[in-house]
Amino acid sequence: MEGDVPKKRYDVVIFGATGFTGQFVVKELVRTTETEPGLTWAVAGRTMDKLQKVLTSTTGKDSDSVPVIIADVSSYQSLLDMCQQAKVVINCVGPFNLYGEQVIKACIESKASHVDISGEPSYLEKTQLLYTAKAREAGVYIVGSCGFDSIPAEMGVVFTKKNFDGDLNSIECFVSCITTESIAVNYGTFESAVHGFSMQGELATVRKTLFPTPLPRSNHKLQKRSLIFFSEEVNKWCLPFPGSDRSVVNRTQRFNFDVKKERPVQFSPYICFPSFLSAMMVALFAIIFGIMTKFGFTRNLLLKYPSFFTNGVFTKQGPTKKQIESTSVCLTFIGRGYSKKLDDPSATHDEVPDKTITTKVMGPEPGYVTTPICIVQAALCILKEKDKLPKEGGVYTPGAAFADTDLIDRLTKNNIKFEVVSP
Template sequence: MADFDIIVYGATGYTGRLVAEYLAGSYPAGVRWAMAGRSLTNLRLVRDDLGLPESTPLLTANSDDAASLRAMCARTTVVITTVGPYQVYGSDLVAACAATGTAYVDLCGEPGWMRQMIDAHHQAAKASGARIVFSCGFDSIPFDLGVLTLQEAARARFGRPAPQVKCRVRSMKGGFSGGTAASLKATMAAAARDPSLIALLASPFALTPGHSGAHQPAGLLPEYDPTINAWVAPFVMAPINTKNVHRTNFLLDQPYGADFVYDEMVVTGLGDLGKAAAEALAKLNPFAGDSGPKPGEGPSKEERETGHFDILFAGLMPDGGRIDAVVTGDRDPGYGCTSKMLAESALCLVQDVAGEGGIWTPGALMGVPLRDRLMAKAGMTFTA
């Protein structure tokens, strides 16, 4: 039996600290968890700042010390890692989990690296029983489980899945951290070094080795969407979310259909004002320049707690029928809600879901049990 149910690796970072705070406040008993990072001194500072008892287990592990990562994995059922960019700091940890059979959850939105890890470690994880799950935050749980929720309702009402789903982000309030910006910059740098990554980043099927489905909407330009009678603009997280949704369909043997079509856009409003807002948003790069937050920085507590999101999924049927699903969250999507989603994903692997080893998506491995946890514990709603 492992010493711990969960180890939060990267607990001294911005998001890791939020995860530790959530676990301490929501699961004061019954969950055996520890904090890990490269500096014991900094771990103690976080422990004391959060008001945790001195008995809180603290472990040292470093991304450039493979032996320390394997030793950490050997002591836990699940590793939560917030140490990104993952393409810079995460590869040895995935390898360690795949080798030791340790479950793993992260916040990754770096599809090029994710595909490299799938190619390198999926079979080893299957053999060891390691359940490795990327993208267990705002990218891409609300979208992955939102499509799952809609397709359940479509099968119940129409007897078949919706062959096309339009995801429309109706409202979203919240900031981004320095880690998010660093991940995007690392991805762009990797593509500059290896141009073959560009095609991979552009493909909706980058995470479905050997499968390419129907032509998918590009979602790169503002447009008027007659489905919702409003203007829409490109959504900055669509490039990772769409890939994860298609991987869920792939891993579950195409329950949404082999030619499933899916896209994501942001709703900007009606009429000329909606059009102008869509055109302005399409030109905006929130990560441009050096004036944004640095790694380790992010939204304030007030900003996290006053944030929210509301996402519509419209399922279009061949006969013109339509079915909708809605996903909402009660905190800043990137961090207030994400820290809860990440912690509950780890607990779902500990308490609710067995499943075989491999590199999974949240929807394919945890699906309904995770959705139930998020509604009961994490301030999220899924309705259809």
């Protein structure tokens, strides 16, 4: 690396602090400093005035009390300058398919660890393919999808597995969003989804290179569900969950098998709706949305008129304070497996699964309350629990990076609850 790395680094630098989600991450970090004395941090972004306004509104103090770093994804040198002042960079600048790679390169070159709020599988898996060896050589941890996508799912699987006495074969995850208001989501999430869907064609090639050999197959495959189905387990109509959870959890299972010699668990996530009609309308929208992301003209229409194409769900204004405060989320995990435990993780069970377990992860509004809690606590795990992380640096999923840390306890103390429902 050219140039001298400053001896003094802030524990955490929040990049993209003026963005819609970034402001909530700043607010959460301010709250966290009350129980983490001595934690040093700074904010980073393109515009000094906007950064100072965010600090004034979130800290309630003079903005000069928190360091400000000017950094822009269009200037690699500015990214290097930022990363050289950080132990961990919290990256809130999406879409990550467009802007994430250069931040990761700067972090690795500057020997700073990195967590982000991405839910874009093509970006996440490409990062693992291209930068694992470089991050390992630098001794830093690059952990994507540290927001609602996909820490609740990842740590829910970890929690379910730890509470299952035997060999866990499969988990179905049912995601329910509970609100008394209409749902609204910020435009940035929509923009990331549009670009993420448009780049899904790259995934097959990346995965073939990343994972040339398949995981061992179970004799008892996870039940294949219809596109729309009624789940008696949660008493709701369901669709496949469109986020990155499945791909992220599957990458963790690969790590568990290859590195930790643990039996991989099959995983399928679903999103729940109160009626067949609402599920059908979302399914129809998802099909049209997927087609429109494939072509430049229709993709630009989606990006230009998000509110029109989503019936007001995605807006450039984002949700109101009332909408955020009236919303919560619950993930229900239905695990099935065997009482008998085999020593060889690749050995197959001939008997049918004879045990079940039901667990839940419950938290506040997912996008702007749960996500900031998750990513701040993930950053603290890297800072404070290095002895419980994988021995070598590298590019990891949250489940691979944090399974042996106290992340579940940290989340529980911050209003994200884990519970064994049965047995």
